[in-house]
Amino acid sequence: MNTTRYAIGIDLGGTTIKYALISSSGEFLFEGLTPTPATEGAEAVLVALCGAADECLMAAKEKGVEVEGIGIGTPGIISPDGQSVLGGAENIEGWENVNVGARLTAHTGLFTLLGNDANLMALGETLYGAARGAEDVVFLTVGTGIGGGVLIGGRLQGGWQGRGMELGHIVLVAGGERCACGAVGCLEHYASTSALVRRYAERKGIAPEQTNGREIVARYHEGETEAIHTMEEHWEWLGQGIRSFINIFAPQKVVIGGGISEAGEFYFEGIRRHTAANMMEVCGAHTEIVAATLGNRAGSLGAAGLILQQ
Numbered sequence: 001m002n003t004t005r006y007a008i009g010i011d012l013g014g015t016t017i018k019y020a021l022i023s024s025s026g027e028f029l030f031e032g033l034t035p036t037p038a039t040e041g042a043e044a045v046l047v048a049l050c051g052a053a054d055e056c057l058m059a060a061k062e063k064g065v066e067v068e069g070i071g072i073g074t075p076g077i078i079s080p081d082g083q084s085v086l087g088g089a090e091n092i093e094g095w096e097n098v099n100v101g102a103r104l105t106a107h108t109g110l111f112t113l114l115g116n117d118a119n120l121m122a123l124g125e126t127l128y129g130a131a132r133g134a135e136d137v138v139f140l141t142v143g144t145g146i147g148g149g150v151l152i153g154g155r156l157q158g159g160w161q162g163r164g165m166e167l168g169h170i171v172l173v174a175g176g177e178r179c180a181c182g183a184v185g186c187l188e189h190y191a192s193t194s195a196l197v198r199r200y201a202e203r204k205g206i207a208p209e210q211t212n213g214r215e216i217v218a219r220y221h222e223g224e225t226e227a228i229h230t231m232e233e234h235w236e237w238l239g240q241g242i243r244s245f246i247n248i249f250a251p252q253k254v255v256i257g258g259g260i261s262e263a264g265e266f267y268f269e270g271i272r273r274h275t276a277a278n279m280m281e282v283c284g285a286h287t288e289i290v291a292a293t294l295g296n297r298a299g300s301l302g303a304a305g306l307i308l309q310q
């Protein structure tokens, strides 16, 4: 008996839509990429999503496999029934109060579920990546901002109406500097890659545009004082945030993704060193801090996982 199941996983981002036909073992039978018409309004984005689903369904027909449903990862807040984007997706114009599920189901006849993009990356890494086999997981993506997701007992957590899990906006510094979210002292403002670049540029007396994360990592390895201080500070900020998550959730794995997580093992040694300082032993003794392994496929894998874990 063949027990392999199949779903379409779509990862809607501000610049591209990634879509794939994915098996329950995480195998990609087909995948594609198209630009997001992010400035053309909701209808243009819906048309693009339907086109992406059509391509996946054609591939499924060619391969003779039956598709169970469509999972879609999108920026923003998702309605509790997993059908609509309520708002909060600033990078896609008009992407507010849109019933994406109904439209995709009307177009394809398939059951459709939506999830927040960062949450679905967390689900993808848990089902198919760095946290495979774990049930209690904290996922953080460190980039321009800090996003993430939390799984408890293998299920994504979102708080009331899925409005929570803004892991980048826990308060690290009371009365601290202004964050992009409007509040002050957030983890994201101190520990994102943008913060790393900003702090390094301040130390060097240059504009942030004149450097980037990759260069700072290279200077660190060369032993440059400013780069070493900035990396140590970054690990301390990030480590303090992670320590708070560990003390609350006692996860089996903390998975870290985003471009800088590909810098190498030294990056994780730095994070572990700063996280371990002052951590409550009872909470974190069994927590492993590891690099995400799925790269830019985490979102579509998590989206398919929404359907396949049902």
Ligand SMILES: [Zn+2]
Binding pocket: 168, 169, 179, 180, 181, 182, 183, 186, 187, 188, 189
């Ligand atoms: Zn904030």
